[in-house]
Amino acid sequence: MYLEDTIAAISTPIGEGGIGIIRISGPDSLPIARSIFRKRLDGGLKSHRFYYGHIIDPDSGSLLDEAMAVFMGSPNSFTREDVLELHCHGGYLVVQRVLALTLRHGARLAEPGEFTKRAFLNGRIDLVQAEAIMDVIRSRSEMSLNLAQHQREGLLSLRLAQVKESLLSSLALLEAYIDFPEEDIDHAAKDHIKENAVASLVMLDELLSGFSEGRIIREGVSVVIAGKPNVGKSSLLNALLREKRAIVTAVPGTTRDLIEEQMTIKGLPVKLLDTAGIRESDDQVEREGVKLSLEKLASADLILFVVDGSSPFDDGDRAVLERLTGFSFMVVKNKVDMDTTPVLPFGAEVPVVSVSTRTGQGLMQLQQVIFDFFIHHGDRDSRDFVAISQVRHRDALDGCRQALGTFMANLERAVNPDLLAIDLRDALAALGEVTGETTADDVLDRIFQQFCIGK
């Protein structure tokens, strides 16, 4: 059973690095340290002290690595269990060998996220924090790191607490009205209940609308560059990446394969795809490339439709445009450093950005427009941005919102208070899946704070 055993894993990224850390958590942490770690002075490992020593395979007596070790005794560790960390040299083989050694001496290879899971099961962190920590680990960009950090620090919990507070306040008013018919409880209570419910709805909507952004920030977006051949798609990719990743020639149809690159725009993780120019072709290889391009369009979060700003919008462009129907796209008018500026057949609803991949003109603006396309929270600093990014949270808040909607509708229809209370309790219960339960005593505490009750 996983609750009783000791787990181990490499905690640093696989590959070459300055140091590589093997983390071990569970009751066998200290015995494992005793078996395989030899420090210079005698005596045991004191908790939270860093020791220099050697990792030795006790069976063969051979030296595996020179290392530092730190033991963190329960409950003052990340998992609240005994934790041992071995800081080795960062070579791929070295850390693998040390890990294998710990496994031979009683540890089991940890499942992904198992350290965090133990921290949660042992009550050190709540579920929201546990999920946020997983996000911190998985963050691929600074912005998603900020979002995750904020969740971890409880900003999301704070916002949710505000919603809960507001709902609880409504419920207390309602319950006081029900349970104390002989007290002169304010009849304006109904208005307060409504105000609170509306305020809760607004907050929920804000959080829910942040979900898509939260997900985008966490998982990144895919942006596909498309257009007829030789309008400068590959040049755009190179210009955005600031490196020569794609081969650029004056010969149309040079790019025949897909080129995929990762970049971040103002902290937003972006997967950038350069595609083969879309046109009818007799060339077998190019035709395959075009087919792939078309497939990619369907899975893109945004398509950059590149047109040649130095020549008129022609049938070739129109053929591409037809393929874009139904997808999110914006127009990138390239080569604007050259003379002619063609009239484009787009209304104001399609953003058009003029760039020159040769001079770099307009590239900053393009990045801004791409960013704004995904992130709508205006000028707020991304470091203050709180969003829900877990499907589980979204579902819970959705449930809360639905129950609250029913409640508001029933409130308008003057449905009996005993039923209204059920709707409101359902809303709180849904919210409780993220924030923790609301107990009867919470409601009563609130009633006694707010009202002078007593026969």
Added chain:
Amino acid sequence: MIFYDKHYDVLVVGGGHAGCEAALAAARMGRETLLLTINLDAIALMSCNPAIGGLAKGHLVKEIDALGGEMAKNIDATGIQFRILNTKKGPAVRASRAQADKQQYRLRMKRVLEGEEHLHLKQGEVTALVLNDDTVTGVDTRAGVRYMAKTVILTTGTFMRGLIHIGLVHYSGGRAGDLPSVGLSDNLRELGFAVGRLKTGTPARLDSRTIDFNKLEPQYGDDEPLPFSFSTERIVTRQVPCHIAYTNERSHEIIRSGLDRSPLYSGIIEGVGPRYCPSIEDKVVRFPEKDRHQTFIEPEGLDTVEVYPSGLSTSLPIDVQWQFYRSIVGLERVEIMRPAYAIEYDYVDPIQLHASLETKRLMNLYHAGQINGTSGYEEAAAQGLVAGINAALRVQGKEPLILGRNDAYIGVMIDDLVTLGSKEPYRMFTSRAEYRLLLREDNADLRLRERGHAVGLVRENEYGKFVRKREMIGEELQRLRREKLLPSQADAAFLEEFNLNGVQNALTYEQLLRRPDITATDLSRIDGKIMETPAAVREQVEIQIKYQGYIDRQLEQVERSKKLENARIPRDMQYAGLPGLSTEVQEKLQAFRPDTLGQASRIPGVTPAAITILSIALKSRSGQ
């Protein structure tokens, strides 16, 4: 110690509302039962307000009745003003309340006790329990008599180390005019029980001849007084009004000026008082923005001039009381007949009980009523009934009666008490019940009659009546589901009024009744038969149809929670060292020793993760 030669099955200590129900239940179940009380003239005395019922409390009284208890019948026979509260807030929170003739209430209950075949009443103060290892076998009294019994139920009310406060004066007493019980709580403490201290209070009793009722607003009962008991045909006692009065700024000034001599604010009182029933000085201090507080002047009976001003309890000195009560409009010349006072008393934290109300520490010992930190006659009576039933069942060698949170308010209350304990006097509120829509006053018999009959408390004639009612409800539901409104044949005015003109398909009567705007009375315009059923049946049918959507939702929730509620935790479960549980949670579980996973999940601080771990541990344990 002198041994009494008779050996009882059930011995009840205390003759208050808990003690009466406990003793009656045990005796009616055929057990030889002894009730010991300090004062036989104070059986079922209403020490505080002369009323029964109210929100959630009315629900308890109906449940007591459905199970075969006495409280509902007793108030039906002696009530002098009946009202249904919350008539417009939905069927779940509708509740009955009645003013009682205090002396008649007490005397009738005593007559019922005296008339019970297996029940014996004796006066005596119990000072200690008699034990055989971890099993209680009897009690010792101050007079030096030892009574032996197979089971003992403690219902000590406010009597254990009772201390009465009027201003800075305080003296020992179980209640104004009664001696305290000294020694028993020390004995319990010595036996290892955690004993705490609570406080409650009562207002002065006023002379109604010195009140100008012309200045007050009368409040009458319902035109047609409805009984509490499912067995009572109708209320026959004379009905009288209450009167509403208000405190004012000058009253509050008087209260404030007396605070320096308040035992509450000078720190003399250490017991915790109820927040929902604060003294008037508490209200004035905590809600300074309120310029007046309401009081109902309640009659204490038909043959007395004494009246009870609700909500105006105080422990301020008598001279402040004089000034205070006389500051109220209409009470300018009022004479106090008995002063208001606060009382502190010992209670035993109910966390030390099983859901059967038997103590975890000592076998065959049960606690009920204020000793468990509750307040209110109804709460006490409900516990007394359950303790009485379970003591009798123990003697019969049967499993205890345990009501779930979805069965009854009684179940909610006992579960709250034994899982959360009580830190202030516990009172029932409807908001404590998560399945409130299922636990209505009107269906208390449908929920509990069968249980009461099974243990032998519901008499055959009453049970037969219930079975007939249940059948009629079923038949009427069937009929309404079957019979249809044919638009072609129906009354045009009815179709017009309820917007049914465009309706093509024939609607069943059930579908019509489901609409919020169509009542059974409306339906009777096109359905002649619906008025042929008794009112109680009609009410039940209407509620079940109208609220079916919500009722089904709550039933689903009950079903979901059953998994946890039905998962029993063995009594010898060892939490210490259980892998994955934090030390804090281990200690909590070890201290509370929950009977089921459901109970464990309601202990504050026990996380859902801990419950998961616990359920895994239970499974692996049962697998071994």
